[in-house]
Amino acid sequence: MLPMFFWAFVIGGLICVIGQIMFDVFKLTPGHTMSTLVVIGAILGGFGVYEPLIDFAGAGATIPITSFGNSLVNGALQEADQHGLVGVLTGMFEITSSGISAAVVFGFIGALLFKPKG
């Protein structure tokens, strides 16, 4: 259990460092950086290397935004496995629905509860 916490910290931290380098060295905006990381996650998911990373680092791999791209690809591939080419479209949100639904639900609740500052 302890090594899992350690690797979650290290791998999660390293993915954030990659993001920080994109901010500072390549002078990308946060929007561009996040979009690039999601695309990288999708490509890694396509090659099947992201799942082993999750087994290895747990939340260190599932919490960074790259996992969003990976689970989109995995959802699409899973559904494509059962239903053929159409599955690529219909299975897209099969796995990763929680990120978006949680953001929508809590975003709305947040807007109900909190007042804008400044």
Add this chain to the structure above:
Amino acid sequence: MAKQKSPEQKRYEKIEQKHEAKRPVVKNCIKAFFVGGSICLVGQAVSYFYMYYFHFTEQTAGNPTVATMIFFAMLLTGFGVYDKIGQFAGAGSAVPITGFGNSVISAAIEHRTEGFVLGVGGNMFKLAGSVILFGVFSAFVVALIKTLLLIWGVI
């Protein structure tokens, strides 16, 4: 793309470069590493919680964990703490899913004065929309290529 620059503009660029503050890249990276790592550490604790009490596996625990982390992001954003973390940590707080949640939630809170339909509804995905667009589109392309290759028996 390559627009002709006037001599004044070139001179201005030189002066600008000379005076542009150097970004402390190494320091920023260290901050991003520790804050980003800590957020993932909390995430790991949440996943273990779901694995022990709700019988999720290592792979499936990701989903409820992400939702819980976004819930935390809502509280931190609402109380104005996430902005402060963001100023300190840069990518360390932006890259984890909490940063995605923060961008949705802060946009929702910020635009509530314009009403719930046009304000909150219309602006919620103002910043996070590009992440969803490029995530979904790249996933579509990747999955399409892989599925076609599997159908044709290449891999």
